[in-house]
Amino acid sequence: MADQLHDGDARAQPMLEVERLVRRLGPGFTLGPIDLSIGARQIVCLVGHSGCGKSTLLRLIAGIERPDSGTVRLDGKALAGPGVFVEPEKRNIGFVFQDYALFPHLTVKQNILFGLRKRPREEARARVAMLLELTALTAMAGRYPHMLSGGEQQRAALARALAPEPSIVLMDEPFSNLDRDLRERVRHETIALLRRTATTAVIVTHDPEEALSTGDRIVLMKSGQIVQNGTGRDLHDRPADRYAAEFFSTFNRVPGIYRGGALHTALGAFPCRLDLAEGSEALAFIRPQAVCPCMALDGLSGAVRSRSFRGEIEQLELDVEGLTAPLVMRTTQRLNIQDGKLRFRIDPETVLAFTAA
Numbered sequence: 001m002a003d004q005l006h007d008g009d010a011r012a013q014p015m016l017e018v019e020r021l022v023r024r025l026g027p028g029f030t031l032g033p034i035d036l037s038i039g040a041r042q043i044v045c046l047v048g049h050s051g052c053g054k055s056t057l058l059r060l061i062a063g064i065e066r067p068d069s070g071t072v073r074l075d076g077k078a079l080a081g082p083g084v085f086v087e088p089e090k091r092n093i094g095f096v097f098q099d100y101a102l103f104p105h106l107t108v109k110q111n112i113l114f115g116l117r118k119r120p121r122e123e124a125r126a127r128v129a130m131l132l133e134l135t136a137l138t139a140m141a142g143r144y145p146h147m148l149s150g151g152e153q154q155r156a157a158l159a160r161a162l163a164p165e166p167s168i169v170l171m172d173e174p175f176s177n178l179d180r181d182l183r184e185r186v187r188h189e190t191i192a193l194l195r196r197t198a199t200t201a202v203i204v205t206h207d208p209e210e211a212l213s214t215g216d217r218i219v220l221m222k223s224g225q226i227v228q229n230g231t232g233r234d235l236h237d238r239p240a241d242r243y244a245a246e247f248f249s250t251f252n253r254v255p256g257i258y259r260g261g262a263l264h265t266a267l268g269a270f271p272c273r274l275d276l277a278e279g280s281e282a283l284a285f286i287r288p289q290a291v292c293p294c295m296a297l298d299g300l301s302g303a304v305r306s307r308s309f310r311g312e313i314e315q316l317e318l319d320v321e322g323l324t325a326p327l328v329m330r331t332t333q334r335l336n337i338q339d340g341k342l343r344f345r346i347d348p349e350t351v352l353a354f355t356a357a
């Protein structure tokens with residue numbers, strides 16, 4: 001699988017290394033200290049809610065912003081650190097901005113050629129032709145940016161960023177200007193292109209699904225810090241804390257008491273390990289799809305408060321004795337509910353437990 005393949009690369013050959021990186025922005029926000037290592041050919045998604053510092057970290061790597069302390073190293077060469085600061089244009093880093101920032105007065109071809117000014121003419125021409133073909137823009141080479149669709153502009157911006165053969169490409173919310181359908185297709189094409197050209201990339205997004213489906217690794221940030229760094233499966237299935245859990249999924253939060261290595265709730269006891277004293281309050285995080293309809297008479301039961309059919313799945317809210325909030329259930333089963341009551345069980349495999357505070 002791609003995940004494992006690229007994970008292996010990260011350990012063998014770190015390409016971008018960020019160590020103890022700190023940037024203070026005014027009195028209210030400090031980024032870091034950040035430690036991050038990215039392997040060659042990895043695609044890393046930087047995610048987190050608005051204002052958590054994703055763009056600031058990207059700008060520090062690019063050199064658009066200067067760190068207060070810490071180091072940035074690319075291919076073993078220090079770009080920022082004590083007594084060192086390499087200007088952005090000398091970093092061998094490609095950048096794709098949210099608005100693509102194509103030069104409006106230059107054609108697609110001229111935009112791509114821009115980063116190749118110092119190359120011999122023939123070599124630059126050949127490279128532009130290759131990139132136009134890769135991005136399926138050959139027929140549009142003579143058009144100006146305003147004559148392109150959003151998806152085409154995005155591809156042109158990527159071609160321009162890839163032209164000088166950068167060590168790494170940084171992309172800040174590169175798909176957010178596209179509408180939903182186009183967004184998925186352009187994202188797919190972009191990732192395929194990054195793979196085909198064996199490009200290392202860091203992509204900023206605030207969209208959890210986009211991160212899960214795009215990144216070999218996901219770096220989740222909160223208030224200027226990295227909360228968790230791992231594969232999509234790690235972050236989705238084994239979130240480090242409540243913030244990480246709730247960033248990627250919705251949950252029923254069911255209160256309970258931690259005792260004897262299990263969380264005892266109104267829905268049963270769930271084995272878990274928490275750094276809490278016996279008898280402490282804690283929360284079970286139960287995914288709606290872990291609430292499963294069942295026939296067993298000794299199972300749990302709830303009164304159906306609402307039903308919402310959504311095509312592939314149906315979402316229900318159940319009033320369950322001992323719970324103050326309705327329990328949300330999502331199922332692909334077609335339910336035949338008599339007398340407004342439903343029996344269910346909880347799949348304990350996916351239940352998470354967190355401290356209540």
Ligand SMILES: Nc1ncnc2c1ncn2[C@@H]1O[C@H](COP(=O)(O)OP(=O)(O)OP(=O)(O)O)[C@@H](O)[C@H]1O
Pocket residue numbers: 025026029048049050051052053054055056057206
């Ligand atoms: N030049 C600046 N001076 C002071 N504060 C700043 C400056 N630039 C950004 N900030 C603050 O730093 C924090 C991080 O900003 P940043 O743009 O890195 O977040 P982000 O995670 O990329 O957010 P978004 O998803 O909304 O783009 C925010 O609270 C922002 O208001």
